[in-house]
Amino acid sequence: MEIILKEDIIGLGYKNDIVTVKDGYGRNYLIPQGKGVIASKSARKVLAENLKQQADKLAAQKAAAEKRAEALKDVVVEIAAKVSTGGQLYGSVNAAIVAEELAKKGVEIDRKIITMREIRKVGEYEATVHFHKEVEIKVPVQVVAENVPEEEEVAAEEKATEAKAPVKEKATKTAETETPASEDAPEEEKAVETPVAEAETPATEEEAPAAE
Structure with missing residues (x-):
């Protein structure tokens, strides 16, 4: 179904779209929440008349949006966060946190007009700020490790892992070397016992004539 939006909904459209x-989605959410109306023939006619009357106002809104976007032109959001040994963040960086960092730079932005993927690892990313249906700007977001010494711990753990690997391999080889020795033992015992049995047999045969 077609809906005329009554307000901006990021990811769907802007007011009057x-x-x-x-x-x-339209009947159970947008319309009951007052976020849109069915785009009937009469509603479209009313919309066209309203847009004609609001042309000057809309132009002013766009100009204001462009001015705000210009203020973010050279802004880079830098966020220091605690990370684990694997470089993963303890928590995540989202639109709300980016909005807070922008506020610290003197730029007040509603987090609802910021879109970005949730960040869970250090690196360089982008957040998009939607000021107007025709005005948006991408803001670089750099997430760095707050606990720098953690890198030394990572290196230490890697060295420890490498040091343990040869010991395990040596133990395996030792076990393989000992295995044939245990297999040979029964044959040696058998080889020793066999001649003894053969030596005892003739002694019995020699005693037979003495009985006569």
Whole structure:
């Protein structure tokens, strides 16, 4: 179904946009929440008249959005966070945190107009700020490790792992070397016992004539 949006919904559209959505989403969420109306013939006519009257106002809104975007042109958001030995963050960096960092730089941004993927590892990323349906800007986000000494611990752990590997291999080889020795033992015992049995047999035969 087609809906005329009554407000901006990031990822779907902006106020006065006509968008196509699933019936359930439109009837069960957008319309009951007052976020949109069915794009009927009469609603479209009213929208066209309103847009004509609001043309000057919309132009002013776009100009204001462009000015705000210009303020972020050279801004880089840097966030220091604690990380584990694997470089993973304890927690994550999201739109709310980026908005807080921008506020510290004197740029007040509603987190709802920021879109980005949730960050869980140190590195360089981007957040997109949507000021207007025709005005948006990408802001670089750099996440660095706050606990730098952790890198030394990582190196120490890697060395410890490498040091343990040869010991395990040596132990395995020692076990393999000892195995044939235990297998040979029964044959040696057998070889010693066999001649003794053969030596005793003739002694019995020699005693037979003495009985006569």
